[in-house]
Amino acid sequence: MLVLEDDLTALTGGVWEAFLGLTAEPVPPDDAVVGSCYSSCVHISGAWEGSVNLVLPEPLARTVAAAMFDLPPSDVSAEDLTDAVGELANIIGGNVKGMIDEPCELSLPVVAAGPGISLSIPGAEVLQSVTLSSGGHAFQVAVHARPTPRTPRSEP
Amino acid sequence: MKILVVDDSKAMRMIVIRTFRQLGQAEHEFVEAEDGADGLAKLRSEQPDLVISDWNMPEMTGIELLEAARAEGATTTFGFITTETSTEFRERAIAAGAAFMLAKPFDAVALSEALGAVAA
Numbered sequence: 585m586l587v588l589e590d591d592l593t594a595l596t597g598g599v600w601e602a603f604l605g606l607t608a609e610p611v612p613p614d615d616a617v618v619g620s621c622y623s624s625c626v627h628i629s630g631a632w633e634g635s636v637n638l639v640l641p642e643p644l645a646r647t648v649a650a651a652m653f654d655l656p657p658s659d660v661s662a663e664d665l666t667d668a669v670g671e672l673a674n675i676i677g678g679n680v681k682g683m684i685d686e687p688c689e690l691s692l693p694v695v696a697a698g699p700g701i702s703l704s705i706p707g708a709e710v711l712q713s714v715t716l717s718s719g720g721h722a723f724q725v726a727v728h729a730r731p732t733p734r735t736p737r738s739e740p
Numbered sequence: 741m742k743i744l745v746v747d748d749s750k751a752m753r754m755i756v757i758r759t760f761r762q763l764g765q766a767e768h769e770f771v772e773a774e775d776g777a778d779g780l781a782k783l784r785s786e787q788p789d790l791v792i793s794d795w796n797m798p799e800m801t802g803i804e805l806l807e808a809a810r811a812e813g814a815t816t817t818f819g820f821i822t823t824e825t826s827t828e829f830r831e832r833a834i835a836a837g838a839a840f841m842l843a844k845p846f847d848a849v850a851l852s853e854a855l856g857a858v859a860a
Contacts, residue, residue: 598845602845653751663750671752
């Protein structure tokens with residue numbers, strides 16, 4: 585499966601605008617997510633195997649949760665943050681899955697929070713990664729591909 | 741109208757209910773369920789007029805909820821709001837008796853059109 589950088593950027597920006605009423609603009613990948621952050625991940629399995637991972641700095645996670653729950657950011661609970669960030673990964677992952685023209689299943693989201701989280705998926709390669717900025721906070725969306733019998737991993 | 745909103749994300753349940761309000765339909769009574777099993781229990785106890793459900797949920801998925809409801813003879817109008825909108829999933833939903841299937845992210849216009857098609 586080919587996931588273009590522009591597709592992933594447009595997809596994420598569309599989710600940000602439609603669901604959160606926020607903008608998300610692409611920025612250079614050097615603007616990495618730093619400090620305390622939230623990372624959510626969904627897995628796609630079937631004819632194509634991979635994962636979609638979203639990493640947000642804590643202030644942006646709080647902003648998006650506040651938008652989803654229609655609450656002041658200061659009133660957002662840790663449970664709300666986990667729920668909102670997980671659902672965003674679910675929506676973005678579901679739309680990535682929609683690009684696959686073969687039968688696949690989407691997992692429930694998994695969310696982790698803490699300083700400097702770096703997600704690694706054994707056996708998978710980063711197929712596409714984009715860095716965007718919303719409200720002055722950079723965040724990342726990455727699509728990881730795992731080799732399947734029908735899509736062997738490329739040799740180094 | 742009593743509407744049962746089934747989604748494992750509390751945020752999504754709130755967004756669905758808020759979208760009804762954006763459509764000027766705040767008069768409905770909303771009941772929430774956090775997964776398919778909870779949805780089936782509330783379908784039995786609350787007797788809603790409309791069910792709006794996610795697909796992927798723990799305990800019982802949305803399609804399992806719909807199939808269980810129909811197996812029990814429930815004819816409640818049932819719609820999905822989900823990321824699972826491939827042809828394969830759509831055909832399974834329609835075959836099981838779903839009235840509509842909206843893709844996440846959705847907006848008030850899309851929900852209005854789906855509800856309008858049901859009412860027509």
